Every structure is written in structure tokens, then in C-alpha cells.
Amino acid sequence: MIAPPKPDLVTVNIDGKEIAVPKGTNVIEAARLVGVDVPHYCYHPKLTVVGNCRMCLVEMGTPAFDPATKTPVMDPATGLQKINWIPRPQIGCGTNATPGLHIRTNTPLVKDCREGVMEFLLINHPLDCPICDQAGECKLQEQSTGYGRGYSRYIEQKNVKPKRTQLGPRVTLDDERCILCSRCIRFSKEVAKDDVLGFIDRGSHSTLTCYPGKQLANNYSLNTVDICPVGALTSTDFRFKMRVWFLKQTDGIDPESSAGANTVVWSREGVIYRITPRRNDEVNDTWMADSGRILYKEIAAPDRLTAVKVNGADSGLDIAVNAAVAIFKANAGGIAVVGSGRSTVEEQFLTRQLASALNASTQVVTRVGEGDSLLVTADRNPNLRGALVTGLVSHLPKPGSAQPGNVVLGGLESLGTAIDAGQVRVVVTVGEDLAAAGLNATQLAKVAIVALGTQANATTAAAKVVLPTLTVFEKSGTFVNQQFRIQKFAKAVPGVAGATDDLVVLAKLVAAAGAKAPAPDLGSIWAALAAAVPALATMTYANLPATGLLLDGRPWAAEPFVEGESLHFKPATT
Amino acid sequence: MPAPVQRRLIFEHIDEPGYTNDLACYQQHGGYAVLRQAVTRKPEELIDEVKKSGLRGRGGAGFPCGVKWGLVDRKSGKPIYLIVNADESEPGTFKDRSIIHQDPHQLIEGTMISCFANNVQQAYIYIRGEMPHGARILEKAIAEARAANLVGPNILGTGYSCEIYVHRGAGAYICGEETGLIESLEGKRANPRIKPPYFPAVLGLYQCPTIVNNVETLCHVKHIVAMGGEAYGKIGTPGNTGTRIFCVSGHVQRPGYYEFEAGRITLGQLVNEVCGGPLPGRTLKAVIPGGSSAKILRFGERFKGKRKVGVEMVDYDWGVEDVPMDFDSLAMIGTMGGSGGVIVMDDTVNMVEALANINAFYAHESCGQCTPCREGSLWMKRITTRMVLGQARTEDAALLKGVADQIPGRTICAFGEACSWPTQSFLAKFGDEFKGYAEAKKTAKPAEAAPLI
């Protein structure tokens, strides 16, 4: 584990409570630390501060000093240094902590400011909460309840603006609900680097729109929906599907690349409705790619494997395991295991145990795409580094090179040669499609395949034994991302009928192969992991923090990692 | 007391028969002599002269020019820019345009002196979009000055170089607010910036230290350097030095622009003597003394208090007519000198209708960034428009005040004050007219009353 550096601290006073905060912390964040809510709309911790909503107005003061002598001026009434209060309210978002800064958030002036802003925000708002998808997670609703007057003095006509505009393939805009906070504009410009959104017209007629001829189509467009404080921007896919308060939230990790964006998986009664980013300041800030949000659709995809098969016929798990063991026995000394950078750390650990029980060679499949410099990296395996950490492999194969628009699988060249030479006669694949990873039809035909996996493909079609397993949304586990940060995710929904947890399947195979397997639960596996892998010695699944732990990746610095620079990541220069 | 005579410093040649806006004419009248002499002096000396002069900005806020120049970050290593604010859009103000049209070289000379004093190598004149003619005149004048080696590289052989570009504005009042102007000059929407951190003197144009001064302010600099800061400081009154140009519009016999020593003329002298007083058969009702954003004054109201004269505090008891026209006296009675636009209204004006007109302007011009200004300005407009064109309610007066009170001091830029002060002051001074408007509306308007916008 690597400890983060200690920041410079300054002490501020918020509603009478003193707190030391890192220099540069703004008043909204400092107040949060003492449990004081400073309501806000336009401020977002990961975007530039523009100070336009004016919801965060607070009273502010600084300690008084005698201008001539520069000595503190004392207040005889309190015996403390006198505070010079600024007569006008100031914005909390745009004010950074300085030594001795005093803030008041509970004065009549602050109350009046908030009531005023809330009233103003609502006069031209359609107030269509009953049919608005944001209801339940709308800052306008929450803060008008918390800080509004509760009645309206407005009797004039409201503004009329465009409704149901498709800003792009995934985002729908209702301009009448927009409170013009400009978060979405700043996100597009500053984070997605795709400056397509802006306001046209002036004053209260200001209208959010895409620039002429442009679309909000980048792979991060749905983050605008996440950060829109109101129901102006909604996800075309999710809208009107489910009220958010019915949904269960489960912590997840985006499995689409080695960035390891932290996510929340939203489900109800075993069905996932959406995936949104979960804040991790060291990894993905508050963002994730659109492409990672639809992956749950593979759960119920038509190609989902839901039946155990032996020689193409439906079978049962234990029969299939026995069939696999029979194949292993008949081919002892000629077995290879293809592990996966998409398996969890726990699964990779069991895969390694299986390989050693079978005295088999191990390899992993490389999966290289184009990195987008943000949160989809060139390595499209979420956990290739896990294969190193768990010792599943000691080195990575030479990666294929990225082709525009394509993800290239590879890494099985030596396995192919071994098959050609007749040295390998059985291949156990843990979720990898051997055909896609570079084995040709002749090679596939020469070997007996035992395939674990979630989706049907050429390999499962050719396999002697097919063991359906679970998608990341149906199980718990950990991934090690490109930073060597080990991060955990939890099971969001139960597995589909006919599929079995990978750990259970692997443990059965290990046991059937004659080795001692840990019980297939995370607690037992972590006990074994901690004992076997020094880097993980002090950890358990349960005690891993929600934002992960950084492992020391230096032992593998020379491995051929393919990632370029991305959010919170710089490739090691060797 | 009779009104003093005009002291035409900036407007010396405005409307002078035979005076043309070309370089030859300007130079025949002694033009560019001050620049020639200034570039032989130390820049710090020139800044000192401006500090000593007590010159206060003529763009509206009356901020001391020397202090502004003193705040410029000169250690950043970044270039320093100077921007001439020629966006003149405050309703009731029409002085900068006359300078640009009739005496552009005066502005260029003042600008070049100011640039030299502040080690500026790049100046922009941001001229209001609706003044294309003025922009062409400035372009031509700058070309003439460049040809004469007064602008451009190696000015007058001194090794000092400075360019001036004319940039036409984007057609909005808010482009005149200095940080909005800077955004607009950078090619963006004129959304004013938050201060802190974006003080122009530190993080202005292209995040470099920037000086923004009004057209008239920079013209004054020429005269200050010509006569010396101390001598200039003797014009006008202490704290309000130099001359002020008043643009008088509305219901007086002789509207127009007039230049007087600051603080040496009262509002009454200006309106009644200089401008000839009310139109025949009318009486004066109200006056806005510093552009439409300034708080309105009601003829007949009185202002009492103590004020500083020299070192002593003396009592004052003024009617509107008695108020000296300077920044401090006008601030003392709760309004402001602003841009010098004096808007006079007589008894034919209905205050609800006048405010409806002003509110329409501000609702149209709010940039729309901050919630209170964006929504408040439109709401106030909708109330007053409804009162005038639809149904007026007695409670609208209180509502208008309630709305206006939620705006000033809570916005990014001073537009928040500009758009709410009219409503606040109209309500404070003419509240009864608002409460009784439903009744008043039933009486037919005089035939000559101006149509509503």
C-alpha cells in the first residue's frame, strides 16, 4: 500500500465550529466537513467554478488587524479577535479557505438569499415533477423543500422553451426545466473535451442547445445527465423506466477497461435499470463512459449461456465437472489453462490453483483497443494486473497493436504453437473466446476444450464441456486496475438460472482435479489469498475501502502494459 | 446662484464649426503634442500624475483611475493589455460616441499616453456593436496615426511600440461590464466573470493583467499629462476633480451634452438654467441623474444630513435642485453620478409606465448567468408590463419591491444593482402611483404622451 501525501492545513470557522481543512478547499467543501450543508447548483467539485446559480451565498468575515501595527484587533465582548464581516453575501463555491476565515450560514440574510434564489429558479420552471424523471434525485425539489418559502408569488406567464430535444443518441433535453447552471457545458468542454453545448439567447430566455451541426454524441455524454441537478437532461435509455426511489444501489466497477471506473448499479427485483459513476477522486472522479453503462445488457442477451453442456448436450454441473476431469486424466501433461484479465482476483487465484493441480501451463488473453485518454484505456481487461498479482501468470504476453475502432485479442501465440506440435491436447478457458484470441479452426479442432463463460461464441460451440458462469453484475469480487489499485464490487442481481458462480465452478474443478480447494466464498478465498500472495497479506474483501487500495506495482514495471496517459494515470517511464 | 459657465476640456472641439475628425485638423489644434512630450518622460512619472490628479473613472463606478493602474500586476511577466471601453450603452448616455465621431484622435492620444505609462504594447478599443460608423472613424484615425508614427512600432523613434485594434462589440449592454467585455473580446458570450479571482488587473484579457478604462477617462489622461496632475486636481472639487460631461435628455427645453467642472454645478442649475427648464406648461417630476441604472430622484423630496467640507462636518438640507453634480454628493443622497446621463421627466410621465420601459430594457439585457438577475429582471418586467397593458393590482407595488430586494448584492456583476435600483427607487419615491395605477389607467393619456415600448 502506498500512503497519499499530507496537505497543508488552514483553520476556518463555520457557524462557530472550527475545522482545519487543506488549503484551497472551498467553503462548500469545508462546511460539508463540519456537517453544514451549503446548498448549491452550479458548483461541481470536478468542474471549474463559475458562481452563477447564487444558491451558495453565505456571510463571510476575516479576522481584523490594525492597519497600522498589523496586530490583531480584539473584541472586548468575546475576548477573541474581532471579525470583519463583509456586508454583502459571498459565494461559498468561489471562496477558498484562508487562515481564520469565518463563515455564517444560518443568518437571516443567508436564509433570505436562499429563499430568493429558490423562488427565482421556480418561477419559470414547469413544476412538472409528477411526470419528471428526475423526481427523487432532483436538487430543485430537495432544496426548495429545504430552503424555499413553500409558496409562489408568481402569476405571470412562464417561459416557453423546447421540450424533448434529442441532444444526441443518448441524451434528451427539456429546456424548460434547465436552470442554466452550465454544468453540462463545462463538463463537455473541460472533461469530455467535446465542446458542443452552449447557451443561445440572453437573460431568462437563455436556452441550452448543441451548436449548429453538432451532437452530444461523445462516449461521455451521459455524465451530463448525472450532473444535471434537475430533470433537464435525462438518459434516453433510462427515462420513464423506473422511479429512482424503487432502485437498489450496489457498488460496482466498470469492467470495460483497466481504468476501473467506480460505479453504482441500480436494480430492482433482480433487474438492472441503469449504471452511473461512483465518485473516486483517485480513479474516475465522478465520471464514467457511456459504453460502460450498457454492459449489464449482456445479462439477458440472446447469446447468454444458461445450460451446462457436455459434448453439445444439456447436462448438470457435477456431471460436467466429472466429464472435464475424465478429459484431464486422459490427457495428463497435455493441458493448458487460458486465464482471463476479465476474471476477478479471486477467480484468477482459483484459476492458478486449477492450473497447478493439472500441472498445466497458464496464459492470459490480451485485449487492446484505442485508449481515449480519459476512462477507457487501451487495455480492455479490467484486471490484467490481477493475473500478475495473483501469480496466475508471471509475465504478460506481447500485446497486439490497437486498430482503429477495433479491440484486438491476442496473447495465445505460444499456445497455438504448442497445439500445433501436439504438446497441448486440452485447453481450459476461463471465459475467453479462443477463436477470437487468435487460435485457428485447425487448432481448435485439435484440442478438447473445457469452457467457462457467460456468452456463446465459437469456443463454447466447439467445447466438449461448457460451464455457464456469471457476469460481473451477478457476483462479487475485486479487480486490480491500471494503477495497481485493488477495488471491489458487489453482486447487484442474482445470477441467471443455469449459470453458476465462477468461484463455485473453479473450486469444483480444483477439487475434482485432486487438489485442496478453498470453500468458494469470498471470506475463505481471501484467507487463502492473503496467505499465498504477500501483496495482499493484510487485506480481506470486507475490509477493502470502497475506493480501493493502491498496491505496489513496481515488481511488474517492465511488463508490456499498453495504457497511455488517462485520467489520474500516467504510464510508468522505464 | 447662476450656473457656472461650461468648462469644455474634453468637449473643447465637439460641434465646433470647421473642426474635422482627421489627423491634420487635430494636429493644427495642438494634437499629439502631449504624447510627443509624454514619451520622453518616465512611465512611473505619468502614473504619478494621474494619481495626483484624483481622476475618477467616467464609465460609471467613479473608481480612481490612478488606483486602478496601481493594482495592475506588473510582476507576472505577462503582457499588460489596455482596453478602451467604448461600449457606451447605458440609457441616457451619449458622450463617448461624440468623442469618437468628432474627435477620435483625442481618444487615441489619451490611449497611447496611458499605454506608454503602463508599459502596454497592445490596446483594444471595444466599441459598441451598434456604432459601425464610429468604428470606421476610429479605424481611419488609427491608420492616420500609425502612418504618422504615433501608433505602431517604434513610436516617434523612442523604441516603444504599441498597437491599437478596434473590436466591434457583440450588441449587448452587458458587453460594457468590464469582465463581460473581456469575455466578449476573447470571442465568447459576454458573461461577466466572478471576482475573485478574475480581477482584470491580475487575470484579465487572456488571463493577463488588463486595464479597462472608459473613453472619456482616457481623454482626461491626456489633459492631466498636459497640465500636470496637480493643476488638473484643482479643477472641480476635492475628491471630484476635473470636468464632467452631462448628457441631458428628456423633458427639458434644451437637451444635449454639457461639460462643467465636477461638483461646481447643481442639478437644478443644470436642468433649469443650462437646459432651459421644463417644456412650456409642464412641471418637472423626476430625474435620474447618472444613467438609467441610477436611483431616481423626485422633485420635491429633501435630503438632510452631515457632509464633509474640507475637514469639517457641515449640515446639509437639499432639495433635488440643490444637489451638486458630483459622485460623492449624489451617492450621499442615495443615487449615483454614474455615466453622467441625466434623464428628466415631467408631469406627463406616469411612473409605472416609465419603469415598465426601463424594466423592459434590463430584462432584455441581462446576460442570464446569475439566477437573481436573470429571473428577477424578467419578472419585474412582466409585472410592470402587465400593469400597463393588462391588469394592475394594488399588491403589485409590494410584489415589485419584494422581487427587486432579492437581487442587488447577490449577483456576479453590478447589473444586479443596475436592474433592481430603478424598481426599488421608483417604488420608494412614487409608491402611491403604483398602488393607484389601476385607477389612473382609466383616465385617458394626454395626446402628446410618448408611446410605450
Ligand SMILES: Cc1cc2nc3c(=O)[nH]c(=O)nc-3n(C[C@H](O)[C@H](O)[C@H](O)COP(=O)(O)O)c2cc1C
Ligand atoms: C452592466 C454594466 C454595464 C457597463 N457599461 C459600460 C459602458 O458601456 N461603458 C463604460 O465605459 N463602462 C461601462 N461599465 C463600467 C465598466 O464595468 C468599467 O467599470 C469601466 O469601463 C471602467 O472604466 P473607468 O474606470 O474608466 O470608468 C458598465 C458596468 C456595468 C456593471
Ligand code: SF4
Ligand atoms: S441542462 Fe442541466 S446541467 Fe445543463 S445547464 Fe441546464 S440545468 Fe445545468
Ligand code: SF4
Ligand atoms: S448580474 Fe446579471 S448581467 Fe451580471 S452576470 Fe449576473 S446575470 Fe449576468
Ligand code: FES
Ligand atoms: S454554487 Fe452556484 S454560485 Fe456557488
